[in-house]
Amino acid sequence: MVGTQKWGRLSTRITVVAAGAVFVGFAAMIGLIVKMSYERAHEAGYKQAKNLAEGYGHQVAGDINRAMELPKHLAQVLQGLRGAGSADRKLADALTLKLLDNSPQVVGLWTLWEPDAFDGRDDAYRLDWPKQDPTGRYNIYATKNQAGRATADVMMSKDRVAQFEAYRANPEAYQPDYEKPGWGDFYYTPKARNRDTITEPFPYEVQGKMLLESSLAVAIRDASGRFAGLAAADLSLEDLQKRLGVIRPYDTGFVQLVSAGGLYVVNPDASTLGKPVAKDGALAGHLDKLKAGKPFVFQDGGFTHFFTPIAIGDTGQFWSLGVSVPDAAITAAAVEVRNSAIAIGIVALALILAALFAVVRVLTRPLNHLADTMEGLASGQGDLTARIEVANRDEIGRTADAFNRFIASLHAMFADVREQSAAVSRAAAQLAASADEVRVASAQQSDAASATAAGVEQVTVSVQHIADTAGQAEQMARDTGKLSDDSVRVVERVTADIGRINDTMHGLAGRMNGLGQRSEQVTGIVQVIKDIAEQTNLLALNASIEAARAGEQGRGFAVVADEVRNLAARTAEATVKISGIVTAIGQDTNEAVLEVQRTSRLMSDSVEVAREANGTMQHVRERTGDLVTRMVDIAASTREQSSASVEIAQNVERISGMAQANGETVAEVAAAVAELTQLSAKLERLVGNFRL
Template sequence: MNVRQRPLAQQLSIVILLTTVFVFAVLVTTLSILSNRAAIGQAETAIQERVNALAAAISDSLDNAKDTAKSGMDIAHKMLPGSITLSDEKAPAGDVAAVPVLKSGGVTLNNNLELLAKIRDLLHADPAVMVRLGDQFVRVTTFLKNPAGKSQVGVPLPATGPETRAVKDGKLYSGLVSRDGVYYVSHFEPIIIDNTTVGALSIRVNVDNILKRVKEGIQSFQVGETGYAFIVAPGKTLEDAVIVAHRDPKLVGKSVKELANPAITAFVKLMIEKRSGTLHYDWTSEDGKSGRKLAALAELKDSGWIVGAGTWVDEFTIEARKIRNITIGILVGAAALLVIVAAFYTNRHLAPLSTMAETLTAMGDGDLRRSIAQADPNSRDETAQLAVALRRMRDGLTQMIGQIGAATTDMTVAAEAMNSTAQSVMDGSEQQSQSAASLAAAVEEVSVSISHVSTNASDAERLVTESAVAAHLGNQRVGEVVREFTGIERDIRETATVVHQLGERTANITQVVQIIKEIADQTNLLALNAAIEAARAGESGRGFAVVADEVRKLAERTAASTTEISGTIVTVQQDSQEIVTRIGNLAQRITEGVGAARTAGDTLNDIERESQTAVTAVKEIANSTGEQSAATHDIAQGVENIARMAEANRQASEQNSEGAEHLHQLAETLNQAVVRFRI
């Protein structure tokens, strides 16, 4: 059964139950979240404090080892035979063929294990000597061996190691170093001669004892129920990171690459990124348990090691879960008690509603004679107020139904009268609509005719306007032609003047040519006389005779040339006169053409003026026909509106008739509905 179909008392009980469960669930959830947060926050603080204390203890131990190495360096200097010098000698060092030789008080330090053994026995720390070879510091005396037992003499310090960078810059260095998986605290001191670093001394203190104590402390370090501590030494890359200490011996001394465990790799990456503070992460143990873990981290600044400790988060929330479970039990009991009390009260208080429901059912069936119990009208109880309202409703319905019965009779009579009136109006509207339709058709024909006239007038106006524009443009073109012809006439006359002047100039040339011809004739006579005189002179005048003969020939050629030039000049003068005559004729014809063009321009001006007059007249005709078309269009619209109004009146009358018929039917239906009530 649907909840809405149940009794109201049960519905209220269900609502109270659901509301109580929801509120209590919110309270329990909030309490659980807050208590878990508080427990986790306290756990984070507690674990962080313990990890910080562990990191501080390890740092103190390493600092003590550094102090031991520094003091050992002072003692080593005192045990050397003298100050250190760089000789010119070269000596082999392991696989290196030749390296510089360092001496102390005349004693060679290269490969002098006997001297370094005395220092080692006294200090219980390993000394070493390095010589600089380029940018490298090569071990020349050392007790260090690789895992295979081979001496590291000839092997340089790591090129990118912090100790190498420090001594190269002439600085001291103390720190934790790893040599083939073994950790030492080393103190490096550069050997500087003439402001140049030529080598280095180192004291290496083995920190196995320190690491042993650290690992023992890690084994006994417990967080929560199953938590533990660990130490990771970051490398150049993530895969080079090494687990220095851990509860699981199988992991100690192994690099991330060697372990090849994706979960460990991901966790070490988080550690290196975080380095200090708290860390939450997902974890799956070897026994298959999965969940969230909490870890606290602290970084050892000098060594870069990261100390951490952590365990499962749910180990810190056990008490919070117990409190939550107890709270849930209490709230469930309280909710059950609240629902029982609410159900008892609502069943008792809402019992009169059943009686009222039966009364309303009877009233719905038409029985308005049921009695309703008296109730205090001044009561604020909703049940009593409902009883009073129900009694008033019954009395009002009784009175209203009596009035409706009387009104239905009057409504039937009025509907019949309205139906008759509507039929008369409908007939008149039909006739009016037909007359308006005929008038509208006639007006529409007149409007179409006027529209055609207006259109033709507009076309005529357009054509006349185009003619006027064409005449205006033609007039402008004729004016341009007149101006061009006038310019051509002026240029031709100027050309004729120039040609005439050319003829006059050729006459001057003729005079000059005549003078040259006369000079040539005189020269010819003189040459002839000279030839005669040369002949008289005999053998002595023979050379002069040759010259005279050449002068005579030149005079003859000059005379012939002047004759040709005179003929050419005469021809030029004749041609010039012919050109002047023709140019004069051409100028006369152009003058006549200019006159004709001006006459055409005057004619086009007359056409343009007449076209403007025609445009004005046609435009007035077009405007008048346009106004008539608009007026007839308005008349047509008015007649059409009358026709529509007549049609609307007819339809309204038809609807009124239908409404009157429907009203009559409603009156009959209402009368039948009222008859079923018993009052």
């Protein structure tokens, strides 16, 4: 996790990416330098080795060509003698020895002529063995003794000289071996080519010592251009081996010299001298270039072999001198340059990375400060008073400035949130207090409504009783009317009936007095209901005001408060109506009481004035009709009062239910206010985590 966090840092990623880019750049640069160094080193090594090969080749060519001058000089001398008519063999021998004494670069000097081509006296020398062979042709083979002095030697070996005896009697039949390929290549090949020739290396005994040598043969031609013989110098290849075989270019290199026929003339391995190049060797594939006199280069066995052609006089033949240089020596300078470049690159890379790391640390320091501040804000414990120092106006500086402005905006916003949160908390406290008051008032209203309902129920029962009594009174009034109508016929019984009526009227008077008192009680109850309705209206109005202050959260409570206020208003209106009706009932009841009392008095007097009943019966009937009418009205009013009382009871029951619902709503409001208070406190705690 820590490694992931470290890798996630911007400075680390920038450093790693930049380091990778720098590393790739340096690697590419070093690779290019090494490649160019290798190419230049190879080129320089090639050039140096080539120059070395050409230098050694020029030396060998110079030595061979200087040695080639000796047989040319001998050929000219002998041709001069022959042309002057002084072709004397002894003189020619002396001149040959003289020339050899003055030529240290060769080990032998010889000449061999075609039959009778030198002096025309071959027959005279057919038996001059071993100096001459049975052909009698002129030849001399001069070599140097151990003292380095030129002496006449025998061209033919002892075995061949021994064969001469077989031809003593008939020397003309002798066929010399030098006219045949193989052993006689030193003469046969130049004669066949009819031009100057350097022979392939061959072993030959000189002064009793076997030497590896090549003959530098110069063709002698007569006046017609025909081949007349050879003048040749024997070049000891051992001298070249001693001189070139010890050369070690770059300490481990070596020098080779290969003849035109592909035989080793010089080689570090002396056992290969005079032997052909291995057919399976790398050099065998280049023999055609060697014979054509073309330079060539090839690599084999960790060495680069540079071969340069050596032109031998006018022979038209080419030997090839090769300088073999170890590849490591050629690339040594490149390796040194590579190692130096790598070392310098590593040091430079380390310095650049150190500088890059320091620069990235400096450049990303504001970003680190910004990240730390943002992490503090993200954890809810941020310091909103902190500001990042803006040192410059680059992208980081602009980001820091924008962050400072963002923090300033957050600071102002959180300060405002804190103030608003405190205001909400205070408003919630006030709303909670108001809700509690409404709850208490609703409870009181509910209790009052319950009490009112009980009172109204009692009023209803009383009114119903009044209605029943009024009905009875109505019936009695009707009966009285009938009696009045029949009074004329039953006047005799009036006294008794009036007595009973008198008693009844006394009872009715008591009841009517009770009804009046009940009406006054109903009026008091109605006044209480009216007072409750007014108080409910006032409380509902206060609740609406508090709900309006609470805003959106008090909207539902405001609706309930409006409904309660409307119901209170309707209750007040109904109470006013009830009050009017009860007042009317009271007035009618009082009047009825007065009438009953007056009737009672009349009835009391009727016994005494029975005799006067006939006269006054009409008047009584009229009064009784009025009483019936009024009793009908009282009965109707009482029935209406009974219906109103029932409606009032129902309304009071609804008010009680609404008061209970109001109490429940107020409880919900109180719970919402408590939750709002908790949220406000939590908001204040969250805002309090930030330093403002």
